[in-house]
Amino acid sequence: MPQRRLAGLTLAMVAAAALAACEIKVDPASMPAPFSQAPVPSASTGQPAYVCTTVYQILTSGAAELSDSIGGRSAAARQATQRTLADMATRISAEGAKTADPGLRQATDDIATELTAASKQPDPSSYIDGGFTTISRKLDGHCD
DSSP states (O other): OHHHHHHHHHHHHHHHHHHHHSOOOOOGGGSOOOOOOOOOOGGGTTSHHHHHHHHHHHHHHHHHHHHHHTTOOSHHHHHHHHHHHHHHHHHHHHHHTTOOOHHHHHHHHHHHHHHHHHHTSSOTHHHHHTGGGGGGGGGTTTOO
């Protein structure tokens, strides 16, 4: 019996190591954005919870889109990154305008401004590795 367990454990460890060594390519568009708050009904779109959820979705789906282009050093990859950042800024700005909460509106405006500035950088990859990793913290205190 102990031999069987040892063999099973060895096999499990080898399988785990083999899986860890494999690179799995997943289409970001096929994965839903990971967030925990469910949007409130559309009749209440001005409520902060709805705006927060949508902004988190935009940031998450944008990050998935950026993962396709950020590794490339070509002009096309940089342009794709810049377009994604600009699109995220536009969408977040539009969501922020829907809330009556001044603090949340300011936070979304700050996020949109930062994304717009990053989209105009000649090489936005430094922003992706830096400021983008903490941009959602601007919503802290405004989104529960």
